[in-house]
Amino acid sequence: MGRPRTFDEEAILDRAMLLFWRKGYEATSMNDLVEELRLGRGSIYAAFGDKHQLFVQALGRYLGRQADLLASALDDRQPALPQLRRLFETLLQSDSACSGAGCFSVNSIAELLPGDAAVAELARAGLRSAEDAFTAQLERARATGELTAAVSPRDAARLLLAQVQGLQILRKADQDPERLAASLNSVFELLRSPSAPAVTAPAADIAPAADPDRAGEPAPAA
Template sequence: MGRPRTFDEEAILDRAMLLFWRKGYEATSMNDLVDGLELGRGSIYAAFGDKHRLFVLALGRYLARQDELLASAFDDRRPALPQLRELFDRLMAADSVCSGSGCFSVNSIAELLPYDEEVAELARRSLRRSEETVAAQLERARLSGELSTAVGPGQAAHLLVTLVQGLQIMRKADPDPARTAACLDSAFALLQSPAAAPAGVLVPS
């Protein structure tokens, strides 16, 4: 019988997530993991498998936290579009905590796709869930008259999720938060029904 583990696996996964998030998959060596996790190679392999398996587990943990944020973001008693706008601010803020490294998911897509099918499947599932959640709120916005009739909830959800993914890349080169906010504000102004705009706010026709 093997010896019981004397470390908290979830805490170790959190540390691995931060290491991969800061440096990327290829640039994170096993020596980095040994030093950063404060575990021997044998313990890492025994608990988590090889480097790639540990990376997939860490990415899955990150995406699960994104899912939790999405699931808790909305209150059906409040207008949908302002809540969606707040959600994207929260997502951007959450991805600012790791030393300006951007979004772990977007970084992983850029680095490892299309050749890593396991990471690709994680990314596809996450993007699908995000679009479905956003589309549900946009359907609520449509029913309440908040959403422009020029676009359907599914189309608008795809647009917003794609925009946020792109902004995560762009702000690594241009980290000015005001420019990111202005881009999101423009997108929401285009999606909002003119009849639902607050007095004094211009909505493109």
Template sequence: MARPRTFDEDAILDRAMLLFWRKGYEATAMSDLVEELGLGRGSIYAAFGDKHQLFVRALSRYLGHQDALLATAFDADGPALAQLRDVLDRLLAADAACGNAGCFSVNSIAELLPHDGEVARLAQRSLRVAEEAFARQLERAAQEGELSATITPEAGARLLLTLVQGIQIVRKVDPDPARTAAGLDSAFALLSGDASKQPAALAPAPA
């Protein structure tokens, strides 16, 4: 009869997620996981499978946190665009908590796609969930007169999704928060059709 597990599986997944996030999939050895998680190889294999299976579960947990934020962040009260901007700020702030490691999802896409089908399916689903959430919020913005008539909610959602993914890459090179804010300011000025909200010019990025 198998002995019951004596560890918190979710806590272990969180620690594995942070390790993969910092080091990347290929650079994380099984010995790194043993040391970080405080579990023997046999316990890791028994609970989570091999390194790839553990990585997929950790990535799924990370994306689940993002999905939960998007599912609960919007309501019918208050300006729709302001709510959307706040959500993007919160998503980016959560990723900044891991230093300059970037976004775990974006890093995984860059490292493992197009050859890893499981990671591709997780990433595709997460991006679809985000784009649909953005589009619904922009539809409300359109109904309330906040969205420029020159852009559709669907096009605006694609713009924001692409911008946020790109910001995550750029921040690994230039983590200046003023640049992140300026990029979002420009996007929301375009969405609202208010040129007065365009940010002032920033100094060139460091060479």
């Protein structure tokens, strides 16, 4: 009978998630994990499997937090398009919390696909979940007259999904908050019905998190 584990597996998984998030999969060595997690190799293998299995669990944890954020940020009590806009701002701000590394999911897709089946499965599930959540919100926007008649809620959701994923890539090269705000303002103006109020926000509302003491904390979504 093996000895009981004396560490908090969820806390260890959070630290692994942040390490992979900052460095990427290939650049993170087992020595890095041993040092960051403060566990021996045998303990890591026993609790989480090999490096790839640990990475998949860390990515799954991040995507689970994104799903929780979607569920908590969208409801039927306020106008739909402003809620979606605020959600995008939250996603972009939370993904700046890990030393400016961007979105862990987007980074993993760029680094490991199409060759990693486990990561591909997780990424597809996460994207489908986000698309469904956006679609439900945009169906409500259609019913309340906020969404233009020129696009279906499903197509609008796919446009927004591509927008937020693309912005996570672009902002790694250009973090100008004015350009980021202008891009979001433009896409929401395209989706807004002419009779609905404007859905815009100043650059300050979506600027990267400024507190360096929070740079290593798990993001709300992530």
